[in-house]
Amino acid sequence: MTRRSGRTDLSGLETRIGHQFADIALLEEALTHTSVARTADGRMVNYQRLEFLGDRVLGLMIADILFHRFPESKEGELSRRLSELVRRETCAQVAENWDVGPHIVFGPGVARTASRANRSILADICESVIGAVYVDGGFACARAVVQNGFSDALEGSARTRRDPKTALQEWIQGRGGEPPRYALVERSGPEHAPSFTIEVIGDGVTPVRGTGTSKRAAEQDAAEKALVSLGLRKEEARV
Incomplete structure (x- = not known):
């Protein structure tokens, strides 16, 4: 498909996104705010349809990346990471890193300076650009753009420290064992300030005990010690 454009050169933006469009009109559409009533040729075109598609594409791409990157993580952990990575704040930061602001087209009467810094609009643009890349280049191109664009967020997600119970369960089940069991050993102290002692038992784990002011806190302490x-x-990482 022949590249065409009625706008200023978008090659720098394409470089930052990591995709050269066969049909540059798709990128132009992805950058057109809903305040634009009609294009120069009278068509009703803005980023909404591409945003709709990009939202779904982004979720699939991130899920695919997480599935392969964390082979031992269970569904709950993968879901938590997915939610963190596709939230609008993350998308807005990616769009900001791409520096899409100067290229967003608004309709008359819109305060463009303020709008280009609007985090909600930036999040929309991020998703619409991803949708445009998917339409233009397919799955592999969209995955590469998401992989590169969300690399910092992905690294941050990988460094996120899981809670001890989740981490211990994933370690045990990753080796074919059953989920660990937590047994109440003792409850002491007055009603207003109780203290619980919990013992964790699991495949490949020497039983250890944890304490806390609630059963949950004691279970987390036991899992951390395990x-x-x-x-x-x-040892210094204990919570």
Whole structure:
């Protein structure tokens, strides 16, 4: 398909996005705000349809990346990471990194300076651009753009410290074991300030006990101690 454009050169933006469009009109559409009533040739075109598609494409691409990047993570952990990565704040930051602001086209009467810094609009543009890349280049191109554009967020997600119970369960089940069990050993103290002692038992884990002011806190403490005993966390990392 022949490249065409009635606008200023978008090659720099294409470089930052990581995709050269066969049909540059798709990128132009992805950058057109809903305040634009009609294009120069009388058509009703803005980023809404591409945003709709891009939202779904982004979710699929991130899910695909997480599925392969974290082979031992269970559905709950993958879902948590997915939600963090596709939230609008993350999308807005990606669009800001691409520096899409100067290229957004608004209709008359819109305060463009303020609008180009609007995080909601930037999030919309991020999704519409991803949708445009998918239409223009297909799955592989869209995945590459998402992989590169969301690389910082993906690295941050990989560094996110999971809660001890989740981490211990994933470690045990990743080795074919059953989920760990938590048994109440003792409850002491007055009603207004109780103290619980919980013992964790699991395949490949030496039983250890944790304490806390609630059963949940004691279970987390026991799981943290188990992780330390397995060499999966350092003693000073305890919570």
